[in-house]
Amino acid sequence: MSALHQATLAELGDLIARREVSAVELTRHFLDRISALDAQLNSFITVLPERALAQAKAADARLARGEGGPLTGLPIAHKDIFCARDTRTTCASRMLEGFVAPYDATVVQRLDAAGVVTLGKTNMDEFAMGSSNETSFFGPVRNPWDTARVPGGSSGGSAAAVAAGLAPAGTGTDTGGSIRQPAALTGLTGLKPTYGRVSRWGMIAFASSLDQAGTLTRSAEDAALLLAAMAGFDAKDSTSVEAAVPDYAAALNAAPEKLRIGVPKEFFDEGLAPDVASCVREALAEYERAGATLVEIELPNLHLSVPTYYVVAPAEASSNLSRFDGVRFGHRAADPADLLDLYERSRGEGFGAEVKRRILTGTYVLSAGYYDAYYLKAQQVRQLITNDFARAFESVDLIMGPTTPTPAFELGAKTADPVQMYLNDIYTIGVNLAGLPGISVPCGQIDGLPVGLQIVAPHFGEAPLLAAAHRYQQATDWHRRWPAGWA
């Protein structure tokens, strides 16, 4: 048995069930690690010791009564994009530096109800716009595998915290790869469910037709545990799907022997680092050894996913972020001369450079004379990309490939060129455009840096997705590797 902070949720749940550790002890252990170590990573924006200990005490009481479920008393960290009642919720923006949410996101409410303990709110790219966690108003997050490198983004705080053992698991959101990419870069399992699987209520919107909440964990088994509590219909979200939630934990061991795995040739293009390609090929070989068939497939429009995304996402974001106007909440500029000045300066001061770029891009592509050429065109191409996936899933059960083109890069390496930064999500974005579930699992290392294998399933195929990831993690131990200095 590894140390508490290296254990998975499932293992910690066993310890709690056997009364070998209490929820309070577990919570203190992680709170102590955060206060001792997070200065090196900057993975938390707000640590919530009082709330966490109160929840832990309540969980212990519940367990003492013989109540509670598999998650009761287990601590996790929430990305600071989820509103939590009476708790500061910043979205890593100056705009919301002092914002205290008066209500709970459905994700928070459901996990609270399951008895989960919230250690704190994690750092992220501002309004989830970024792939390196360098756009946060609260400063960049560092990758525990090499603190000179980024942890990926936008859910970089949750990723770094879990990878360094400051929390056993974390929530994240994935609009274009924001869970899977940081999971790949920090050696974690990152699950983005099907669009509509998890309620978006209380999750501060970036791009509404793409955003989806998910998990950053040490294993697929842990992802299944958390997803079971988070998923399901919510009447407060019109895009939430009224479909039964399968027993994900039970489905973990139900992967078919004759898995047909589609391998898109577009995923292995010239942009992919050769050593990442070989890690991924080795993982595919492992599946083959376990009885799967590899099928080369084509996703002919996939190369258009980045440009499509950078029309659709900024367009929706430009509108979603209009509510931050310095009137009802959020940053307000001092001594506005008039209404226009109030708006322009509150927003100019409250938003960082990347958020402004996306708002401006989105405003441009929706504006008169450009709508058809950009926005409408992007919506059409989005349909083509979605059709590509649908066609592929006619002949394969799952699609696999790399999560990112390279392992973690150094801080500052891509900040000067937004387009280079955007291309980092080239393999993950198509999955969001099509609304599909995807997962990244660790599948190797290059010079001590983790590499991720991405697995994609048809809509609502989380169970087979998790089962495939679990089977791989039964056969390999990449997901149990630990960054030096954080044991």
Next chain:
Amino acid sequence: MSLSHDDVRKIARLARLNVSDAEVAEVADKLSSILGMVGQLQATNTAGVAPMAHPLDAAQRLRPDEVTESDARDAYQANAPQVENGLYLVPRVIE
């Protein structure tokens, strides 16, 4: 696709975002490069393709016409920068 400084100022005004004279050149440069990248879409043949607004093909769910909310003004206005007599205050609006 290259945006002029005036283009940037026009979009910034539409988006109610202050972009200072010092920033405008850099913003124009970066936006131009982003728009250059998304410009790849123009070459794609999308004739007859229906635009896709949602990842799922579903219909809007309807909510029963019931009042479920009660007054929570004080809690909601705790985040407001400036309120008086229950009103949010803004610089004078002239219609």
Next chain:
Amino acid sequence: MTWETVIGLEIHTQLATRSKIFSGSATTYGAAPNTQASLIDLGYPGVLPVLNAEVVRMAIRFGLATGCTIAPRSIFARKNYFYPDLPKGYQISQYELPIVHGGHLDIELADGARKRIGITRAHLEEDAGKSLHEDYHGMTGVDLNRAGTPLIEIVSEPDMRSAEEAVAYMRRIHQLVRWLGISDGNMQEGSFRCDANVSIRRQGEPKLGTRTEIKNLNSFRFVDRAIRFEVERQIEVLEDGGRVVQETRLYDPDADATRPMRSKEEANDYRYFPDPDLLPVVIEDALIEQLRSTLPELPEARRARLGTQFGLSDYDAGVLTASREVADYFEAVVASVPSAPKLAANWVMGELGGALNRDGLEIGASRIDAAALGGLVARIEDETISGKIAKEVFEAMWAGEGSADAIIEAKGLRQITDTGALEAIVDEVIAANPSQADELRAGKDKLLGFFVGQVMKRTQGKANPGQVNALIRARLK
């Protein structure tokens, strides 16, 4: 030079739902500021809209009543602009695919002729809040109670050619939305207001002139005044060799003039796009048919039926179908006195209408219910009382003194029909006025009225004037 006026109206009607279009907040008018503004209405970070079913049903009812096509699939879009009364920085509205389109409504012109006005479309949207311009240290206060109240915006074709036609159309829409029960139509409270698009062109010119849009007209009189002013203004501009500028204007009732709207000076670019938080609204035929089958008889049809069924003039039938409540009341009166529909009509339009007016009451709040008024009309019809006495009985009923029969009994108002008794009174009156009797015998017919009056006085109005008249003639001629 003769000019032709061209007018199209965009009428914004608040729908009479209990809760808002996308949230569970109450829509009650007049609550303390921001006490009916929920997280959704305030546009708080992370909140999402869910559509109110009743709003959809009401829009379909409106569409069916105006001959519109009900869209099997309609889309909510975001209209993006910044304004303090618009919390999210966008209004959720419908743009490319509105819920209903392509209908019409007939109006009646002053000469009695009918004219068909096209309804281009009607779409659903959320209302904005209110900016209060009283002075808060030189600032404006914002109340978001109204934000998110459901609206249906009814857009007409540019089919109206005068202020009178525009007002007639607006009145017909107002009548209809109240008739359907989809709006209270309260104009003081802003439940029913319109924007008028006004242009002029030379008589015979096929092309439309440049139009101006007059915003936020919240009374029929303002619509009339604003259009008249705007037409005169445009004529003056054109006749002076100028050009009409396409712009948004406001009507100032104090100045009785329109002026350009400051806040709309900047050219708008609303960047409409489909709202990704809302899915397409899909309307099944079964719902349309269910709503069609429960649609009330519409004003025009009911007016025609009242005319033929009860032999009423078209004018009277029009007055009695001004609202569904009036028509229902009238028909309930007739139901209790089926032999006297015309008399019933006269009493509903006359005494009852006057009393309601005097006390500022809607017919639903009448102090005399339809059956009770029918009871009174029945006593006139069977000649128990005269029309004149009936007015006295009506006032007593209005004052809550009981039913017509009870009042007639209590006050002894029953008409004297005993000929012998009346003859005796006639004889008394003749005996008391011998010289006038001689003059009448001599042919001074004017005095007949005098004698009838005297008899009526002595009977305290309980005699039948016709009968008295006949008796006097028989005695003196």
